Structures are given as C-alpha cells and as structure tokens.
Amino acid sequence: MAQAVSMDVPVWCPASGDRHGVHWSDGTIVDHDPGAQVIDLPAGAFAVPGLIDGHLHLILGGLGLEMLDLSTCTSRAEVERRVRDRHAGLDAGRWLIAHGWNEDRWGGEQPTASWFDGLDDRHVVAWRMDHHACVVSRSVMARLDLSSTPDGGEIVRDGSGAPTGLLREAAAWHIAKPAIPAPSVDERRAALDAAVRHLHALGVTGVGSMEYGIDLQHVLAPRRDDLPLRMAVTLLDRDWPLDVTPGVTFEGGDRLWVVGYKSFVDGTLGSRTARMHEPYADEPSTRGLWTELAADGLLRDWAEHVLANGLSPSMHAIGDAAFTAALDALERDDRRIGRIEHAQTACRSDIARCADRIISMQPLHKADDAPSAPSRLGASRMDRFFRFRDFADAGARLVFGSDWPIVTCCPLAGMRAAITGIDRTGAIVAPEQSLTASEALLAYTLDAAKALRFPEGCGTLQHGAPADLTILDRDPRTADWVHAPPRVLMTVVAGEIVHRAI
Ligand SMILES: [Zn+2]
Incomplete structure (x- = not known):
C-alpha cells in the first residue's frame, strides 16, 4: 500500500x-x-x-470470545439447554466456562448448581454478566473450600444452610476463580490477537485495558512494537502494600504503556453490592458492601501511593457512597490524574466536586441496569442514576468505554445509549441525562486519549x-x-x- x-x-x-x-x-x-x-x-x-474504549478487559475479552455466552438467555431452560449443547461438543475433562447470565432477564430466580446436573460431572463455572458472581456445578463445589466466607463475599445458602453453588464478590473471586485452570500463555496470546481483530471490526483503534502484571509481562510486552492497537494498561494487581515496580520499570512505547492501577471500592447494583448512602429499596437490610482496600480503610493511602509514583489510581465506584469515598480518596490529586470508574450513581452534593475530574463511564451499563434500577434505588433516587449530563455540565472529563466482556465493546452501541437513553428493553430512560453526538464522540476520542495518556495528537x-x-x-x-x-x-x-x- x-x-x-x-x-x-x-x-x-x-x-x-x-x-x-x-x-x-x-x-x-x-x-x-x-x-x-x-x-x-x-x-x-x-x-x-x-474510537477509544476507555475501560475494557482485553485479554479476558479475547478469552471470552471462546466462552459460552449466556447474555441473551431469558429463561432457566434456555441456560440449561445452551450449557448442555456446549457440554456435548467439549472434550472430556475440559472445564465449561460460561458468562453473561443475568437473572433479571428471567424474573429473578437465582441459578444454582442443580441447573448443571446430569452433565457427567463436567466442571461448569458460569459468571454473571457483571463478573461479580458465579454459579458452579456440584463437581466444582466438591473441589472448593466453602467452610468459611471471605470478607466482602457471600456463599449463597439454601434454607437448610447448604451452599447452592452461587458465589458472590470475594467468594467468587477468591474461592471459585483460583480453582479454574488458567489458560496457558499461548492461549492468552491467541486471545489478545482475537480481541484486537474483534475491536478493529467495531471501529476501535485504542483502549484503556485492565490487566494483570503477569499478562503485561508475558503476553503484552512482547508485542509492544507491533501491537496493531494503542493500549493504555491499568494494572489490576492490588496487593497491599502495592509493588509498583512493573508500572515504573516497564518500557512502553506509543502502542503499549502503563497508565495506572485499579482498586475496587464496591460491587454492583445488579447484585446489590454497590455501596449506597441509604439502604436498597428492594432489600432494606443492606446498603451494599465496601470491598478490598476500601473495606480495610486503605483507599486513600493506596490512591496517594499510586499518584506518588506518577501513575493514575483508577477506582471502581458504582454506589453513591462508593463514589463519595473515591472522590475523598482523590482529595490531594490536584493534578486531575485519578479516575473514577463506572460512577453509576452519584448524589447532588458530589456532582459539584467533579469539575476537571476524570469520570469513566460505560453507557451500555445504563442500558443494562436501567430496567432493574427503579427497584434497587426506589423512584426517589433515580435522579442519581447515570448522570452523564450533570457530570458534563459540572465540567467533568467524561471518558466512555464498555467494560467488555461484561457488555459488547461496540462504541457505536455505547454512543447510542449515551445519546438516546435507550435501555435494553427499548425504553428511553432519563433522556434529560443524554448527551449530544459530539459530546459522546469526545468521550470516545480526545477526552479518553488525554485521560489515558495516549500519544500526543491521538483523539484528534x-x-x-x-x-x-x-x-x-x-x-x-x-x-x-x-x-x-x-x-x-x-x-x-x-x-x-x-x-x-x-
Ligand atoms: Zn472493568
């Protein structure tokens, strides 16, 4: 050419x-x-x-292209049928990994291990669409230590106190996930290539990706010069005290660089684990959970440590109380480097604190969560839900992304949600918070490029x-x-x- x-x-x-x-x-x-x-x-x-997707999980997304997709299932029977079909085509001994289910699509029944009975002891793990919960088969349960519940997690139990196979938050991540055989480095490299091809077809030229240091080292770094996509990596490694060495010593280039570290302040609205100032309308006994460093009271120390190393602390905050905590943790960040991820609910008093702040949102999460939000939040709190317009008017720097593989990484689908307010049922939700096409484009181009430290000129x-x-x-x-x-x-x-x- x-x-x-x-x-x-x-x-x-x-x-x-x-x-x-x-x-x-x-x-x-x-x-x-x-x-x-x-x-x-x-x-x-x-x-x-x-177009830049400001928040996704590239390698996980690439691996997910191989996983069984349950995101369109609208009944238990359909979940069971798809799992059975996949099982029939899978080598004996291989784990069947699925993702994307959402109980809101079939009236709220929580899946249990019994949904996977009769599959010749196939090991099955099915992640909820938000990856904040998973349900495992009885054969997997037999391999897990379910005797004690980790902090910030839940082992769901039936009326007799026996685990049902459904694990939430830290229980899913710290008990179920480590038991799943990790894909080999070669499989992860193949996933990277599959993910990049997938993104190109959707018009994406750059991403902000959440990755582990081990993948940065073995999967991404060898491709630093020929990666056909620009990739700002936020490291998910979150042991405390934080070892920032990989971020500081990794020599990136204009295709691949480390922009920051990620921490989770809370969970999700769907599983009622997002931390709210007031109780959930449909479960008044809970205001959600603090997770990880926030649960240990270390969020601010962590954020300041990341900033002191010249990197961007990126905080997952979905509930309005988690959002307040994330803003508090960034109080000394006058350089406007820290990022608040998701920001799905925010109270009025916090909006005014968002001038120049990087608020990284995923418009398709609005489309997915909108149908269940009124029951979670109650009508009186719906004005706190996905405040694109309020953030923009307050001078926040909006960065849009998908959180793929949780939802599709099609930026045009995200833009459609941000511009129209349309949800996954086709209803228009809170159109007063919708943006113009130019505003949405800005969040997928220049403002994303700046927030994620893309090479000069990117986004223009x-x-x-x-x-x-x-x-x-x-x-x-x-x-x-x-x-x-x-x-x-x-x-x-x-x-x-x-x-x-x-
Ligand atoms: Zn994410």
Missing part, C-alpha cells in the same frame, strides 16, 4: 473543527499530498478520530496527529441514533487499514 493516503470525506475533529478531506503519510496526519493514493468511499462516509485528526481514524457510513451528528445508528466502514491504526467493510 502507498505510504501516502488521501480520503475525500467530511471530517469531525475535536481539536481543529470540521473540514473536508483527510490525508496521511507514514502513519501521521498531513496536509494534502498530491501524490497520495486516493481511497474511494461510499457517499455519506464520514471520518472521526479513531489535526496535522501531525497519529493517523488513527474510524470511517463511519454517515455523519453521527445528524444520524437517527434510535433507528439507524452509524456503522463502521473502515478502521485505521497508525496509517494501516486494519479493517474494511467496503
């Missing part, structure tokens, strides 16, 4: 404004080059800076910027996002066309 490329399309750039025509040479946006190869595009095609298409771009089939600002949202025609990373649908 020619080094110099030219496209005759309208361009949206958050730094240099609207223009016509985009040209690049050697991976960098340039002014028009008369010798450039011209790429013809269909009428209506429209260029935006390469101005002269001298890296040639990362996404070509859509129509202007996102005039598209009918409910009925005919834009589609991706082409994805370009550093001047290389990595995906084309035309």
Whole structure:
C-alpha cells in the first residue's frame, strides 16, 4: 500500500473543527499530498478520530470470545439447554466456562448448581454478566473450600444452610476463580490477537485495558512494537502494600504503556453490592458492601501511593457512597490524574466536586441496569442514576468505554445509549441525562486519549496527529441514533487499514 493516503470525506475533529478531506503519510496526519493514493468511499462516509474504549478487559475479552455466552438467555431452560449443547461438543475433562447470565432477564430466580446436573460431572463455572458472581456445578463445589466466607463475599445458602453453588464478590473471586485452570500463555496470546481483530471490526483503534502484571509481562510486552492497537494498561494487581515496580520499570512505547492501577471500592447494583448512602429499596437490610482496600480503610493511602509514583489510581465506584469515598480518596490529586470508574450513581452534593475530574463511564451499563434500577434505588433516587449530563455540565472529563466482556465493546452501541437513553428493553430512560453526538464522540476520542495518556495528537485528526481514524457510513451528528445508528466502514491504526467493510 502507498505510504501516502488521501480520503475525500467530511471530517469531525475535536481539536481543529470540521473540514473536508483527510490525508496521511507514514502513519501521521498531513496536509494534502498530491501524490497520495486516493481511497474511494461510499457517499455519506464520514471520518472521526479513531474510537477509544476507555475501560475494557482485553485479554479476558479475547478469552471470552471462546466462552459460552449466556447474555441473551431469558429463561432457566434456555441456560440449561445452551450449557448442555456446549457440554456435548467439549472434550472430556475440559472445564465449561460460561458468562453473561443475568437473572433479571428471567424474573429473578437465582441459578444454582442443580441447573448443571446430569452433565457427567463436567466442571461448569458460569459468571454473571457483571463478573461479580458465579454459579458452579456440584463437581466444582466438591473441589472448593466453602467452610468459611471471605470478607466482602457471600456463599449463597439454601434454607437448610447448604451452599447452592452461587458465589458472590470475594467468594467468587477468591474461592471459585483460583480453582479454574488458567489458560496457558499461548492461549492468552491467541486471545489478545482475537480481541484486537474483534475491536478493529467495531471501529476501535485504542483502549484503556485492565490487566494483570503477569499478562503485561508475558503476553503484552512482547508485542509492544507491533501491537496493531494503542493500549493504555491499568494494572489490576492490588496487593497491599502495592509493588509498583512493573508500572515504573516497564518500557512502553506509543502502542503499549502503563497508565495506572485499579482498586475496587464496591460491587454492583445488579447484585446489590454497590455501596449506597441509604439502604436498597428492594432489600432494606443492606446498603451494599465496601470491598478490598476500601473495606480495610486503605483507599486513600493506596490512591496517594499510586499518584506518588506518577501513575493514575483508577477506582471502581458504582454506589453513591462508593463514589463519595473515591472522590475523598482523590482529595490531594490536584493534578486531575485519578479516575473514577463506572460512577453509576452519584448524589447532588458530589456532582459539584467533579469539575476537571476524570469520570469513566460505560453507557451500555445504563442500558443494562436501567430496567432493574427503579427497584434497587426506589423512584426517589433515580435522579442519581447515570448522570452523564450533570457530570458534563459540572465540567467533568467524561471518558466512555464498555467494560467488555461484561457488555459488547461496540462504541457505536455505547454512543447510542449515551445519546438516546435507550435501555435494553427499548425504553428511553432519563433522556434529560443524554448527551449530544459530539459530546459522546469526545468521550470516545480526545477526552479518553488525554485521560489515558495516549500519544500526543491521538483523539484528534489535526496535522501531525497519529493517523488513527474510524470511517463511519454517515455523519453521527445528524444520524437517527434510535433507528439507524452509524456503522463502521473502515478502521485505521497508525496509517494501516486494519479493517474494511467496503
Ligand atoms: Zn472493568
């Protein structure tokens, strides 16, 4: 392919404004080059800076492409049938790993080990769509020590006190997860490649990814120079005291770098473990959980330690009390480096504290959680739910992402949720919190690039910027996002066309 490329399309750039025509040479946006190869595009095609998913789990997502997907199951019978079908096609001795179930889709019945009976003792682990709970088969239960419940977790029990096979939060992560055979390094490397191909097809040129140091070392670092995607890594390693060595000594480049560390302040709304200021409307005995460092009162120390090492503390905070705690932990971060992830509920008094703060949200979580939110929160607290507009008006720097594999990493689907307020049932929820297409694009381009320390110019298409771009089939600002949202025609990373649908 020619080094110099030219496209005759309208361009949206958050730094240099609207223009016509985009040209690049050697991976960098340039002014028009008369010798450039011209790429013809269909009428209506429209260029935006390469879309960035600000929060996903790339390797987990790649591995998830291999897992049984239960996200569309609307009944127990359907879950059982899909698991049975997968079991029939799986080698003896292999674990059957599934994900994506959501009891809200079938009326709330909690899955138990009995759902997987009759599968020849196949080891089955099925993660809830938020990965904050899993249900395991009896053969897996027999391998687990369920005699004591870890802090911040729950071993769900039946009326007689026997475990049902459903484990929540720390019980899922610290009891079930370690028992699952880890994929080999080769399998993880293959997952990386599968994930990148998947993202290219969705128009994604860069990501903020949550990964473990061990994968940074063995899976990602060997690809630091030829990774066909830009990747800002937030490390999930969270032993305390924190060993920041991998973040400090890892020599990244303009494709792969470490941006920070992650900590969990609470759980999720779906499993009523998000930490709220007031009790859950549909379970008044609980206000949710503090998890990990927040449960130990160490959140602020941790955040300051990460900042002192020049990195970004990134805090999972979904409940309004967790959000308050995350803001408190960043009190000394006057450099606006720390990130609050999810921010699904926030009280009015905290919104005013968010000027210049990086608020990293996942619009499709709104679409998924909206149907159950009124029962969890009660009508009087629904104004605290997914306050995109309030955050934007308060001067927060919104960064949008997916949290893939929890939901699809299609940025256009996320944008649709942020722009229309549409939920997964098709209802429009809290449209007063919706954003304009330009605001949503900003959160998927320049503001994500800045928050995640992408190379200079990323998130724009101005002269001298890296040639990362996404070509859509129509202007996102005039598209009918409910009925005919834009589609991706082409994805370009550093001047290389990595995906084309035309
Ligand atoms: Zn996540």
